[in-house]
Amino acid sequence: MRDIVITLIVFASLPYTFKKPYIGALMWIWISVMNPHRLSWGFAYDFPFAAIIAATTMLALLVAPGPKRPPSSPAVPVLVAFTIWMCISTIFAINPGESFVMLQRVFKIMLMNLVVMMLIRNKEQLHLMLWTLAGSLAYYGVKGGVFTIATGGSFRVWGPEGSFIYGNNEVALAFVVIIPILYYLHLVSVKKWLKYGLLGAIGLCALASLGSYSRGALLALVGMCGFLWLKSPKKAALGTGMALMLPLLILFMPAQWTERMDTIDNYQEDGSAMGRINAWQMATNLAIDRPLTGGGFEIYDAYVFGRYAPVPNDIHAAHSIYFQCLGEHGFIGLGLYLALIVICWRRAKWIIRQTAKRDDLKWAAQLAGMIQVSMIGFGVGGAFLSLLYFDVPYYLMGALLVTGQIVQDALQQPAPATAGGSGPHAIAAQPTVKQA
Known part of the structure; x- marks a missing residue:
């Protein structure tokens, strides 16, 4: 039954994509982030929904009238340069065959992120994008939170099979990243039942993150909060809620959870932590030996560790987006990635500063601030996880750039007398967000 429902939804959306191409962008995000087909047990499990949606969306973009360009920001050429550099590092990869396979997957993510930025053009479409992102991950967060409550936190929460966030550590960080977006949607939503529902989803996502038993996610959650x-x-209100909720969530978890979190202070005695440090040293040594291109994708094997790791037999994944980028794409690749983060951060600051006196654009300041919060959560948690190619942070960067373009265009027009809206996702005027 699930196979049929998912298939009907996807194929029913295709004709509408040609009428409104941004629908294709929303469907792509839904399929790539939530992976609903992985919840089925029949033919839909391995059906190429993503490829069909991507092809339809790009074709709709080509034939659609109007401008076909991404937002005006230095972040766009940097993102393109980073993608090109990954292609170059693949040419000189230590394991070219496996590296090329991974490049195909990553290239699709980067390409479709650019397509999404070109198709999402106004506030209404942007909010639909945010609802799609938040809903796709909140589904697993709410489910995981309920599971944690039902089991007393005795079992770990896992993500959707076959996705970037299948592992307990990865899905926990995904929950941390999406919590600020859920909070933004809470701030701008008008209906009380929706606002309370979003607060409940935030609490359950936080509990699911703790229920994953991920130490990196705990650090990310604290930094993000x-x-x-x-x-x-x-x-x-938020400070009071955090002061009450976080201690209760932690006290709810069983003793085995507390024992695992306590190893953060004694990482020298933890084999997993020392294995990560060994992988970080391997990536550093590899980058020093191959400073321009690094080793390419898929470098975590006996040959590479035997050559570059202090402990050759302790083979681990990168367990850090920064060392992952350094080892796989060299110092140039890491420089491009960090430049992308810095430019997006500065764009958020610009949005907050420019909208300080525009009541009709307060929503943009709030969104920019919450995306900054997500970036902090991902930056802290990502220091301990191999999630460099996780698509959600790139979509959030894209949403930030689209927001910046909307603000830039709006500033060229006189400010309206009032701001507001109607409908389930109507945006209410809110106080401004302080600049970081």
């Missing part, structure tokens, strides 16, 4: 409080326009 601190910055979320700084960026929130409702500091008193």
